[in-house]
Amino acid sequence: MLTEVGRLARAASRKMANAETKTKNQALCSLAGLLDQSQETILAANRLDIEAARASGMSDALVDRLILTQTRIDGLASDLRRVAGLADPVGERFDGTVLPNGLELWKQRVPLGVIGVVYESRPNVTIDVAGLAIKTGNAAILRGGKESMHSNRILAELSQKALAQSDLPAEAVQFIDNPDRALVLALLHLHEFVDIIIPRGGEGLHRFCRENSQIPVITGGIGICHIFVDESANADKALEVIRNAKTQRPSVCNALDTLLVHRAVAPAFLPRVVEFLAPAGVTFRADEAAMGYLSREESVQTAGPEDFDTEWMSLVLGLKVVGGLDEAIAHTNAHSMGHSDSILTEEDSHAARWVKEVDSAAVYVNASTRFTDGGQFGLGAEVAISTQRLHARGPMGLRELTTYKWVGKGAYQIRE
Amino acid sequence: MLTEVGRLARAASRKMANAETKTKNQALCSLAGLLDQSQETILAANRLDIEAARASGMSDALVDRLILTQTRIDGLASDLRRVAGLADPVGERFDGTVLPNGLELWKQRVPLGVIGVVYESRPNVTIDVAGLAIKTGNAAILRGGKESMHSNRILAELSQKALAQSDLPAEAVQFIDNPDRALVLALLHLHEFVDIIIPRGGEGLHRFCRENSQIPVITGGIGICHIFVDESANADKALEVIRNAKTQRPSVCNALDTLLVHRAVAPAFLPRVVEFLAPAGVTFRADEAAMGYLSREESVQTAGPEDFDTEWMSLVLGLKVVGGLDEAIAHTNAHSMGHSDSILTEEDSHAARWVKEVDSAAVYVNASTRFTDGGQFGLGAEVAISTQRLHARGPMGLRELTTYKWVGKGAYQIRE
Numbered sequence: 001m002l003t004e005v006g007r008l009a010r011a012a013s014r015k016m017a018n019a020e021t022k023t024k025n026q027a028l029c030s031l032a033g034l035l036d037q038s039q040e041t042i043l044a045a046n047r048l049d050i051e052a053a054r055a056s057g058m059s060d061a062l063v064d065r066l067i068l069t070q071t072r073i074d075g076l077a078s079d080l081r082r083v084a085g086l087a088d089p090v091g092e093r094f095d096g097t098v099l100p101n102g103l104e105l106w107k108q109r110v111p112l113g114v115i116g117v118v119y120e121s122r123p124n125v126t127i128d129v130a131g132l133a134i135k136t137g138n139a140a141i142l143r144g145g146k147e148s149m150h151s152n153r154i155l156a157e158l159s160q161k162a163l164a165q166s167d168l169p170a171e172a173v174q175f176i177d178n179p180d181r182a183l184v185l186a187l188l189h190l191h192e193f194v195d196i197i198i199p200r201g202g203e204g205l206h207r208f209c210r211e212n213s214q215i216p217v218i219t220g221g222i223g224i225c226h227i228f229v230d231e232s233a234n235a236d237k238a239l240e241v242i243r244n245a246k247t248q249r250p251s252v253c254n255a256l257d258t259l260l261v262h263r264a265v266a267p268a269f270l271p272r273v274v275e276f277l278a279p280a281g282v283t284f285r286a287d288e289a290a291m292g293y294l295s296r297e298e299s300v301q302t303a304g305p306e307d308f309d310t311e312w313m314s315l316v317l318g319l320k321v322v323g324g325l326d327e328a329i330a331h332t333n334a335h336s337m338g339h340s341d342s343i344l345t346e347e348d349s350h351a352a353r354w355v356k357e358v359d360s361a362a363v364y365v366n367a368s369t370r371f372t373d374g375g376q377f378g379l380g381a382e383v384a385i386s387t388q389r390l391h392a393r394g395p396m397g398l399r400e401l402t403t404y405k406w407v408g409k410g411a412y413q414i415r416e
Numbered sequence: 417m418l419t420e421v422g423r424l425a426r427a428a429s430r431k432m433a434n435a436e437t438k439t440k441n442q443a444l445c446s447l448a449g450l451l452d453q454s455q456e457t458i459l460a461a462n463r464l465d466i467e468a469a470r471a472s473g474m475s476d477a478l479v480d481r482l483i484l485t486q487t488r489i490d491g492l493a494s495d496l497r498r499v500a501g502l503a504d505p506v507g508e509r510f511d512g513t514v515l516p517n518g519l520e521l522w523k524q525r526v527p528l529g530v531i532g533v534v535y536e537s538r539p540n541v542t543i544d545v546a547g548l549a550i551k552t553g554n555a556a557i558l559r560g561g562k563e564s565m566h567s568n569r570i571l572a573e574l575s576q577k578a579l580a581q582s583d584l585p586a587e588a589v590q591f592i593d594n595p596d597r598a599l600v601l602a603l604l605h606l607h608e609f610v611d612i613i614i615p616r617g618g619e620g621l622h623r624f625c626r627e628n629s630q631i632p633v634i635t636g637g638i639g640i641c642h643i644f645v646d647e648s649a650n651a652d653k654a655l656e657v658i659r660n661a662k663t664q665r666p667s668v669c670n671a672l673d674t675l676l677v678h679r680a681v682a683p684a685f686l687p688r689v690v691e692f693l694a695p696a697g698v699t700f701r702a703d704e705a706a707m708g709y710l711s712r713e714e715s716v717q718t719a720g721p722e723d724f725d726t727e728w729m730s731l732v733l734g735l736k737v738v739g740g741l742d743e744a745i746a747h748t749n750a751h752s753m754g755h756s757d758s759i760l761t762e763e764d765s766h767a768a769r770w771v772k773e774v775d776s777a778a779v780y781v782n783a784s785t786r787f788t789d790g791g792q793f794g795l796g797a798e799v800a801i802s803t804q805r806l807h808a809r810g811p812m813g814l815r816e817l818t819t820y821k822w823v824g825k826g827a828y829q830i831r832e
Contacts, residue, residue: 014749018773097794103783105793108771112805191626195805210607216632216806237828244830333430344828355524355823357434367519367826376831377521377822378513389528389611389819390632391807403805406793407771410783412653412760414660415792 006193012169013139021088028084031162032077111137113195120201123151130159136401146179188213223253223339228328230345258318289321340369361394422609428585429555437504444500447578448493523820527553529611536617539567546575552817562595604629639669639755644744646761674734705737756785777810
């Protein structure tokens with residue numbers, strides 16, 4: 001059954017690759033309009049998912065991720081209209097040259113082809129991915145979580161309707177409408193028809209995809225993020241950056257997890273960190289050296305052996321004293337997941353070494369780690385944040401859903 | 417055991433990533449010098465492989481792929497010196513911007529990290545890959561074929577010696593010195609330490625890697641290449657291009673496999689193709705329509721059902737009559753492996769549709785398919801020819817052994 005889904009997606013992707021920008025944008029606006037018109041139907045389908053989730057004893061926090069509201073649907077529609085307004089990367093030419101024999105050669109940006117997306121509860125991903133795939137001329141095969149099956153089904157149907165309304169192939173967005181988990185594995189093996197797998201979810205999902213896929217997987221979305229406060233950092237400004245990175249939205253992957261502090265400034269600086277962040281609800285896990293400068297109070301605990309390998313996703317902050325730049329870089333490369341890491345320093349040579357030697361998707365000098373985001377980086381849209389190294393690293397925008405072909409235009413040249 | 421190899425490679429890759437261009441080039445020149453000085457030792461090791469291969473009953477053609485000669489070793493050394501002279505892609509900055517809040521943002525090219533290369537008999541791959549890895553600041557884990565184990569071992573040892581002579585980590589080039597096939601599988605599962613797998617060999621090896629790897633694999637090197645002779649093509653020039661694409665080096669992946677001829681010109685053109693190419697030893701597999709225009713002679717046979725899905729690697733050419741551009745594109749997309757396909761036409765609108773709609777790594781207008789090659793494309797060096805779609809498509813040069821990191825340089829900016 002999935003082979004047929006794949007075959008249809010491949011055929012649709014060829015048509016999508018040749019679609020005009022105008023037509024693709026029209027489909028996006030149609031879909032936005034259908035979301036507006038179908039709010040009642042969508043909310044009714046969503047209620048079925050929510051009731052089933054509650055009946056199964058799902059926690060309120062998890063149920064919350066399933067919930068669509070009028071406001072959330074409005075948000076999806078306005079996102080689609082915004083994506084319609086972005087530049088179309090397909091067709092861009094680059095790296096052009098003329099070979100000595102006169103052959104004109106360039107790279108031309110084309111869609112990736114067929115994108116397989118495996119995601120968990122949030123049904124907004126269905127519209128999000130459908131919209132980005134349509135914009136970039138790709139086909140998408142969507143495999144959402146069982147718990148949002150009703151919501152995903154109606155959202156996928158609307159996507160197909162919008163495609164058909166613009167004379168684009170409805171099969172460019174397909175939804176695997178069957179909760180059997182074996183189908184996830186089948187999708188990961190469909191290399192003949194699927195060009196890339198993008199997991200959207202937790203670490204377990206990413207690992208499952210990486211370990212089982214015969215198709216390249218974009219893994220990411222998990223970060224153990226560091227800030228290193230160097231001896232020369234401006235302490236007042238550093239406190240603001242640390243508070244921002246830790247507390248502005250603690251549940252996301254670019255939030256701060258571990259603060260490294262230079263030994264020379266640790267005695268004065270660490271108590272100020274606790275004083276500045278504790279009122280925001282932050283609690284601390286301090287290594288032995290850091291504990292030496294802090295009074296043991298409710299918010300400060302000694303760090304355990306796993307604490308510097310933990311993505312907190314909450315208002316917990318690891319504190320560690322380091323001897324200097326070398327130790328800061330070594331600790332970061334050993335414990336970071338390669339997402340986002342920042343140095344706070346007034347010393348240019350230290351900044352340069354941090355930038356060069358810290359092996360992460362985003363490295364910062366004197367800035368919050370919270371900037372690692374497609375919207376913040378001006379990409380217009382965000383597909384995923386990649387922490388693997390091939391194809392794309394860090395925030396992926398529309399362009400990262402494309403590849404290129406080489407085009408050679410000649411006058412009957414032959415190879416000598 | 418392989419975990420330790422991986423751990424050492426990862427550590428070495430961090431040092432290689434920070435190495436100066438000058439130092440890396442020095443290591444390449446050291447290696448070239450060591451090859452010059454060690455010819456006797458290399459040839460002695462190579463003789464052990466050749467004797468074992470002959471004793472095992474290996475065919476002369478396969479044994480030939482194992483053989484190193486003084487000339488071949490000289491060639492390897494001069495390739496290394498040439499690579500030393502190429503520009504270093506590491507450190508290049510691109511896509512720079514300044515965000516509205518003043519944060520300077522750019523992408524900076526960095527090595528991929530650790531490259532796993534799985535290859536078959538040819539021992540030259542050892543030096544080839546070692547050289548490209550050193551140049552691009554990567555570490556490489558090499559897994560050559562059992563049949564060239566002695567040759568590979570000495571070549572890997574010389575690579576390590578050259579690294580050490582330049583104060584670079586010897587572990588940046590590691591060779592899996594054990595013929596146990598289980599180690600290939602272990603390498604493909606070493607995702608913690610290996611960032612990319614590049615198979616160099618036949619279709620079976622590529623399939624094995626794709627199906628078993630937990631690390632992204634660059635598949636490629638296999639092409640069923642097409643030329644479509646449109647109604648408007650210049651017949652005389654077309655014959656030269658076809659002969660070049662088929663006969664200049666028939667055993668390689670960018671050689672022509674299938675010739676598609678527009679129905680309107682088939683009656684006159686097809687007999688000329690046979691007349692022009694048969695003297696070069698070419699034999700033909702013609703579909704029924706093409707047979708109608710050809711006399712059944714020794715070199716012309718009726719095509720069987722698999723013949724248009726065969727990479728010939730020899731002086732065989734498939735011939736097929738098509739109704740026009742639509743059928744030519746549809747046939748090509750259905751039967752090509754996405755490597756290299758060319759249209760011969762004087763009609764710009766047909767050329768444009770071919771370029772847009774044929775979904776291959778390299779698409780040509782009025783040129784031989786034989787140009788798909790890193791050297792021909794001016795890339796300076798060729799790592800592989802990719803027919804998958806992520807990261808790189810078509811010929812991969814030095815730059816394709818790199819990725820990027822995002823660098824954000826600020827003045828204590830925080831996210832609002």
